[in-house]
Amino acid sequence: MVIHSETAVIKVQQLVNRFGSHVVHEQLNLSVYHGEILGVVGGSGTGKSVLLRSIVGLRQPNEGTVELFGHNLPALSDAKRSQLQKRMGVLFQKGALYSSLTLKENVALALIEQAGLSRQDATALAMVKLALVGLPAASGDKYPAELSGGMIKRAALARALALEPDILFLDEPTAGLDPIAAAAFDRLLLTLRDALDLTVFLVTHDLDTLYACCDRVAVLSQKRVLVADRLAVVAATDDEWVRDYFHGPRGRAAQQAADTLAQE
Numbered sequence: 001m002v003i004h005s006e007t008a009v010i011k012v013q014q015l016v017n018r019f020g021s022h023v024v025h026e027q028l029n030l031s032v033y034h035g036e037i038l039g040v041v042g043g044s045g046t047g048k049s050v051l052l053r054s055i056v057g058l059r060q061p062n063e064g065t066v067e068l069f070g071h072n073l074p075a076l077s078d079a080k081r082s083q084l085q086k087r088m089g090v091l092f093q094k095g096a097l098y099s100s101l102t103l104k105e106n107v108a109l110a111l112i113e114q115a116g117l118s119r120q121d122a123t124a125l126a127m128v129k130l131a132l133v134g135l136p137a138a139s140g141d142k143y144p145a146e147l148s149g150g151m152i153k154r155a156a157l158a159r160a161l162a163l164e165p166d167i168l169f170l171d172e173p174t175a176g177l178d179p180i181a182a183a184a185f186d187r188l189l190l191t192l193r194d195a196l197d198l199t200v201f202l203v204t205h206d207l208d209t210l211y212a213c214c215d216r217v218a219v220l221s222q223k224r225v226l227v228a229d230r231l232a233v234v235a236a237t238d239d240e241w242v243r244d245y246f247h248g249p250r251g252r253a254a255q256q257a258a259d260t261l262a263q264e
């Protein structure tokens with residue numbers, strides 16, 4: 001896999017995040033390039049979700065800058081910031097959908113609230129978005145509780161794509177899915193990235209997803225990005241967590257599966 005462009009669409013510099021005396025990030029730097037799928041990994045509590053929230057503007061960092069398409073997000077006026085934020089779609093790990101709304105209502109809501117569409121237009125467009133992520137038309141009238149985990153993730157993805165973002169943020173999208181549904185989600189992600197020219201910031205613990213989808217991988221460790229590079233370079237990094245993660249039994253299995261797929 002190749003990095004698609006050298007244009008940084010996200011540039012995080014000298015980022016500091018702390019909660020009271022608990023320092024989560026300390027002078028953290030990270031760039032995300034146009035068209036790539038960047039996997040963000042790290043031990044539990046290393047600050048992957050806090051980083052995601054800082055980039056999308058849901059958390060004001062204590063220090064540092066977060067540039068999006070060349071604009072420093074925290075320094076912008078509310079109007080400008082919200083304009084830029086529309087270029088980002090987010091799929092959160094939990095609470096992705098409103099349980100009291102059907103799938104099509106869930107997707108339409110984003111279009112009504114954020115794009116000002118009429119209910120009728122938003123509903124029609126929501127059906128297009130559901131089809132885009134491979135959901136049958138009949139699923140539009142179903143409630144989240146009536147669907148499998150894989151279908152719910154797809155619907156949440158449809159909602160994240162509702163406003164046609166340039167950058168997609170995914171927080172552990174395959175967590176809780178069985179391996180077949182997870183692999184199907186990985187393939188969908190690759191297809192959508194290519195078809196929609198997306199840049200993807202993907203927080204994950206799923207080694208199979210890293211091998212199947214990611215152009216680069218960033219490892220969060222010791223409050224910083226320890227390394228951000230192609231998978232082979234990251235896996236060869238001299239670090240205890242990296243060794244345990246990539247060269248433990250699950251890491252070896254994921255690599256073998258990826259090698260087998262590449263040979264087919």
Ligand SMILES: Nc1ncnc2c1ncn2[C@@H]1O[C@H](COP(=O)(O)OP(=O)(O)OP(=O)(O)O)[C@@H](O)[C@H]1O
Nearest residue numbers: 019022024042043044045046047048049050051205
């Ligand atoms: N709102 C908050 N108030 C206090 N501490 C917080 C808050 N949000 C996050 N933290 C702390 O920040 C640290 C990083 O949290 P974060 O959720 O980003 O970790 P993570 O790397 O995504 O973990 P995991 O892989 O388990 O999801 C944790 O120690 C967490 O307890």
